Amino acid sequence: MTMHESSFRQSLCNEKKRILLGITGGIAAYKVAELAHVLSQSAVAVQTVMTRSACQFITPLTFQSLTGNPVHTDLWESSASSSMAHINLSREVDVIMIAPASADFIAKLAHGIADDLLSTLCLARNCPLLIAPAMNRQMWENPATQRNLAILRNDGIRIIGPASGIQACGEIGMGRMVEPVELAEAITAFWQNKRLLSNKKIVITAGPTFEAIDPVRGLTNKSSGKMGYAIAQAAVEAGANVTLVSGPTGLTPPAVDKFVAVISANEMLAVVQHEIPSVDIFISVAAVADYRLATMNAQKIKKTNHNLTLELTPNPDILMAIATAQNPPFCVGFAAETENLLENAQAKRIKKRLPLMVANWAQNAIGSDDNELILLDDMGEHVLPRAPKIEQAKHLIKHISTFFKQ
Ligand code: C5P
Numbered sequence: 001m002t003m004h005e006s007s008f009r010q011s012l013c014n015e016k017k018r019i020l021l022g023i024t025g026g027i028a029a030y031k032v033a034e035l036a037h038v039l040s041q042s043a044v045a046v047q048t049v050m051t052r053s054a055c056q057f058i059t060p061l062t063f064q065s066l067t068g069n070p071v072h073t074d075l076w077e078s079s080a081s082s083s084m085a086h087i088n089l090s091r092e093v094d095v096i097m098i099a100p101a102s103a104d105f106i107a108k109l110a111h112g113i114a115d116d117l118l119s120t121l122c123l124a125r126n127c128p129l130l131i132a133p134a135m136n137r138q139m140w141e142n143p144a145t146q147r148n149l150a151i152l153r154n155d156g157i158r159i160i161g162p163a164s165g166i167q168a169c170g171e172i173g174m175g176r177m178v179e180p181v182e183l184a185e186a187i188t189a190f191w192q193n194k195r196l197l198s199n200k201k202i203v204i205t206a207g208p209t210f211e212a213i214d215p216v217r218g219l220t221n222k223s224s225g226k227m228g229y230a231i232a233q234a235a236v237e238a239g240a241n242v243t244l245v246s247g248p249t250g251l252t253p254p255a256v257d258k259f260v261a262v263i264s265a266n267e268m269l270a271v272v273q274h275e276i277p278s279v280d281i282f283i284s285v286a287a288v289a290d291y292r293l294a295t296m297n298a299q300k301i302k303k304t305n306h307n308l309t310l311e312l313t314p315n316p317d318i319l320m321a322i323a324t325a326q327n328p329p330f331c332v333g334f335a336a337e338t339e340n341l342l343e344n345a346q347a348k349r350i351k352k353r354l355p356l357m358v359a360n361w362a363q364n365a366i367g368s369d370d371n372e373l374i375l376l377d378d379m380g381e382h383v384l385p386r387a388p389k390i391e392q393a394k395h396l397i398k399h400i401s402t403f404f405k406q
Pocket of ligand 1: 284286318332
């Protein structure tokens with residue numbers, strides 16, 4: 001056993017993990033035999049699924065011999081114990097890793113195409129998906145591939161690599177598959193991360209609230225909900241039990257344990273207060289409207305040529321209500337500011353008695369797919385330089401988990 005194998009085996013503790021290794025058509029497929037070997041030697045149960053083109057580069061027999069399990073290649077294979085093989089295979093594993101992931105397969109994943117066994121079981125999965133892209137550098141740089149990767153990132157799919165260097169075609173650039181040993185390490189890191197918040201119950205608020213003026217109009221703000229949804233996704237991946245309470249957004253919720261859609265700040269407060277007694281962590285990402293109408297108009301307000309005055313009354317501060325109550329959960333706030341970012345965020349942290357406040361510039365954050373965050377806690381400032389929101393969410397979850405180790 002090599003050093004890597006023994007440390008990999010150690011890191012998996014006593015749990016018998018199950019992985020589905022998906023292999024698509026690329027010359028790097030031959031290197032995945034090494035990964036299958038390392039995994040199988042490390043107390044991991046490996047199921048292998050190969051696409052038709054992968055079989056042109058390396059035979060299924062290689063993986064059958066290395067993993068001790070039959071290799072699946074066909075959606076319609078007559079030997080399958082059940083006609084629902086695509087569902088069963090994806091349900092019986094803790095994680096799916098596609099290596100190498102070709103540009104074509106990435107495009108299929110991004111668009112939900114399910115025209116062979118591997119793409120079908122990826123679409124039918126209810127477990128995390130990791131992919132290790134490998135392709136020619138021009139294919140990697142092509143805007144179509146980059147668009148597809150952005151979709152996958154946004155869907156919470158973890159992309160490992162690619163690396164840069166000499167390619168099989170002789171060209172030099174980005175697109176080499178990450179080496180098998182590094183892929184094994186990435187899987188370990190993923191499993192360790194998954195345990196970061198296991199047994200923890202988290203409530204996350206996200207998106208804007210909408211405060212009705214009359215039956216057809218309302219007050220709201222520009223929050224897209226992307227940051228809150230990314231944090232919910234990262235918390236699920238870290239093994240937490242997650243309730244996501246969301247104002248109106250155009251987003252598809254991640255696979256959380258409970259999703260509650262609300263409209264107004266008062267509705268959000270009621271749901272949060274109902275959930276909070278059994279909760280360990282409350283992350284308030286929602287951009288809650290500060291005011292609502294003093295009295296909502298039951299009928300549509302008629303247009304006139306005169307100025308219209310609306311009387312507004314302050315909304316409850318949900319985070320403050322939770323964080324300053326007796327025995328609060330661990331509370332995390334978000335401060336989006338347009339000026340004096342750190343001073344304002346720090347003042348809110350103190351006023352709302354928060355162990356952790358996340359500061360970000362409103363103009364950078366709102367609607368964008370990436371963001372810079374500054375975490376403020378008793379230890380000081382921790383800067384998370386600009387990166388996709390899902391990456392920032394994972395860093396934040398990791399940071400939060402450190403409070404529970406102490
Ligand atoms: O609006 P403000 O800048 O004070 O928001 C800071 C934090 O307080 C955010 O985490 C936000 O979700 C929360 N908040 C709240 N209820 C409000 C206003 C803000 O929970 N009415």
